[in-house]
Amino acid sequence: MEFNREQTLSLIGSGPVHILILAPIGQDAQVIAKLIETAGAHADVCKNLADIVEKFDDDVSSMVIAEEALTEALSLLTERLTQQPPWSDIPIIILSNSRGRIGPSQRWTLLRDLGNTTVLERPLHGQSLLIALRSTIRSRDWQYVVREQMQRMNASRSDLEQKVRDRNDSLYTAIDERRRLEQELAEAKKLESIGRLTGGVAHDFNNILQIINLSSKILAQLPASETVKRERAVLAVQRAADRGAKLTHQLLAFARRQPLVPQHFSIKHKLNEMSDYVRQALDREIDLVLDLPDALWRVKADPTQLEAAILNLAINAKEAMSEGGTLTIRAENLTLPAEGYPMVQHLTGDFVLLTVSDSGTGMNASVASQAFEPFFTTRHSDGHTGLGLSQVYGFATQSGGSVWISQPARGASVAMTLPRGEQEEADRGLAAGPDDETMTFAGLHVLCVEDNEHLAEATVIVLAQMGFEVTCVHSGEATLDQPLHRFDLVFSDVSMPGRIDGIDMAKLIARDRPNLPVLLTSGYMISPERLQHTGALFLAKPYTVAELHTSLKRALQKRLSRPSRP
Numbered sequence: 001m002e003f004n005r006e007q008t009l010s011l012i013g014s015g016p017v018h019i020l021i022l023a024p025i026g027q028d029a030q031v032i033a034k035l036i037e038t039a040g041a042h043a044d045v046c047k048n049l050a051d052i053v054e055k056f057d058d059d060v061s062s063m064v065i066a067e068e069a070l071t072e073a074l075s076l077l078t079e080r081l082t083q084q085p086p087w088s089d090i091p092i093i094i095l096s097n098s099r100g101r102i103g104p105s106q107r108w109t110l111l112r113d114l115g116n117t118t119v120l121e122r123p124l125h126g127q128s129l130l131i132a133l134r135s136t137i138r139s140r141d142w143q144y145v146v147r148e149q150m151q152r153m154n155a156s157r158s159d160l161e162q163k164v165r166d167r168n169d170s171l172y173t174a175i176d177e178r179r180r181l182e183q184e185l186a187e188a189k190k191l192e193s194i195g196r197l198t199g200g201v202a203h204d205f206n207n208i209l210q211i212i213n214l215s216s217k218i219l220a221q222l223p224a225s226e227t228v229k230r231e232r233a234v235l236a237v238q239r240a241a242d243r244g245a246k247l248t249h250q251l252l253a254f255a256r257r258q259p260l261v262p263q264h265f266s267i268k269h270k271l272n273e274m275s276d277y278v279r280q281a282l283d284r285e286i287d288l289v290l291d292l293p294d295a296l297w298r299v300k301a302d303p304t305q306l307e308a309a310i311l312n313l314a315i316n317a318k319e320a321m322s323e324g325g326t327l328t329i330r331a332e333n334l335t336l337p338a339e340g341y342p343m344v345q346h347l348t349g350d351f352v353l354l355t356v357s358d359s360g361t362g363m364n365a366s367v368a369s370q371a372f373e374p375f376f377t378t379r380h381s382d383g384h385t386g387l388g389l390s391q392v393y394g395f396a397t398q399s400g401g402s403v404w405i406s407q408p409a410r411g412a413s414v415a416m417t418l419p420r421g422e423q424e425e426a427d428r429g430l431a432a433g434p435d436d437e438t439m440t441f442a443g444l445h446v447l448c449v450e451d452n453e454h455l456a457e458a459t460v461i462v463l464a465q466m467g468f469e470v471t472c473v474h475s476g477e478a479t480l481d482q483p484l485h486r487f488d489l490v491f492s493d494v495s496m497p498g499r500i501d502g503i504d505m506a507k508l509i510a511r512d513r514p515n516l517p518v519l520l521t522s523g524y525m526i527s528p529e530r531l532q533h534t535g536a537l538f539l540a541k542p543y544t545v546a547e548l549h550t551s552l553k554r555a556l557q558k559r560l561s562r563p564s565r566p
């Protein structure tokens with residue numbers, strides 16, 4: 001290689017210029033290095049391909065390799081070159097070797113594999129090498145520009161990604177915050193309705209207790225001769241007790257804890273039957289329209305509770321139509337799930353949809369959202385406790401259906417789904433027939449089981465007045481000690497101290513003395529499932545004497561319908 005000391009070219013790049021040299025034979029490497037250093041760049045002489053691979057990094061501006069150095073280990077270099085970052089394509093100057101060890105056919109393949117190569121034939125003038133190096137440095141500088149732009153792009157991309165992440169984070173925080181607020185609101189609403197519930201119960205019961213308190217005081221003080229006043233006081237106590245009983249029934253209905261006696265019956269028949277007294281409950285200016293198709297399915301529900309629900313709805317409608325209007329009761333078959341009924345998405349199967357609509361004032365959204373809550377009322381006049389729709393709600397849901405309010409253009413509409421009943425069951429239900437009014441209890445022996453001493457005392461008196469011979473015990477265990485074959489009926493409380501409660505006792509009696517009828521009573525509501533295998537009838541406390549009479553008759557009728565005692 002010729003090296004002209006007078007050379008004027010310098011090797012300047014955008015940054016420090018760093019050139020790797022591999023020319024293992026002779027003095028070429030040193031000569032080239034000196035030339036490069038003189039031109040103002042940094043030259044690094046490598047021993048072999050492994051060495052050049054090791055020293056090659058992003059800051060290397062170009063490489064000068066003598067062709068004879070491209071030995072079998074060349075793959076080391078080609079592999080390293082493929083690992084360059086996307087912006088990098090290192091320029092390589094190959095100093096050809098006319099006496100090269102590689103045959104001409106392989107030569108071009110090798111050079112192609114090295115990528116960005118320039119071949120300079122030797123012998124070579126120093127100036128030619130410098131010119132070639134300058135162009136490699138310029139091309140490498142462009143690569144550095146691309147690198148910088150890519151870095152900037154990456155930075156702004158990650159900046160953008162970070163911004164998106166930050167935005168998402170703040171969105172999630174906002175959603176969490178909103179959820180928290182919604183929960184707090186729901187909690188506050190729940191507390192508000194519990195407050196209203198307890199407040200309502202306390203208010204009503206205090207009035208009831210007040211009446212009982214004053215009336216009993218009057219009774220205690222009035223001389224026996226004041227019969228009229230005494231009767232009035234007794235009546236007041238009775239009314240107060242009735243009112244209290246109604247209140248707990250309604251509350252239990254809302255809590256879905258009332259003992260339902262579901263039957264399979266024709267809703268069309270029931271509504272036609274009821275239409276007269278629904279009409280009586282409405283004002284003259286209100287028309288009652290019944291829309292009941294012939295092919296209506298039967299329902300499975302407690303008919304007495306259905307009556308109460310229809311009456312509650314009719315009275316609400318009447319209150320909303322003080323100027324008159326129309327009350328429409330419509331029933332139709334509905335198989336769920338069905339389009340247009342998102343509110344009963346949780347139900348599947350056959351139902352009868354009962355809709356009670358009026359043309360009255362209607363409800364605004366806020367009233368409609370709270371109307372089913374117990375003690376919620378907008379009618380703060382006497383006699384309105386806000387328990388009407390709670391009964392409807394409790395009844396519908398406990399029956400396995402649902403209820404909701406819709407607001408037509410005019411008035412309000414309450415829709416209720418009740419599960420479809422069965423045909424044979426319906427017939428069976430009807431076959432039960434009315435009570436035997438002529439039935440007498442004289443000569444019958446009842447075993448009364450009641451742990452509350454005062455209540456036991458009063459019950460014994462009432463049962464004796466009905467004609468029964470009465471034996472009274474105070475626990476389940478004591479019942480089983482009795483000679484049960486001597487009794488015609490067991491009338492028992494459910495919750496009692498000791499190991500055997502009324503339900504256990506009824507089960508034992510059903511097993512050992514299947515012909516002995518059992519009537520259970522409790523102030524706690526007993527789920528119908530618990531009663532299922534006892535064969536017993538149930539009477540909810542508080543009961544009136546008339547209700548007790550009817551239940552006792554039913555229990556005895558049950559016995560009479562079975563084969564007689566052995």
Ligand SMILES: Nc1ncnc2c1ncn2[C@@H]1O[C@H](COP(=O)(O)OP(=O)(O)OP(=O)(O)O)[C@@H](O)[C@H]1O
Binds near residue numbers: 316384
């Ligand atoms: N058909 C209706 N039209 C307009 N508003 C109604 C209708 N039915 C119920 N409401 C509203 O829902 C509230 C709650 O009804 P709900 O039957 O539970 O209680 P109430 O009628 O106020 O009292 P109660 O039934 O104990 O006499 C009512 O106070 C009324 O504001």
Ligand SMILES: [Mg+2]
Binds near residue numbers: 315387
């Ligand atoms: Mg009402």
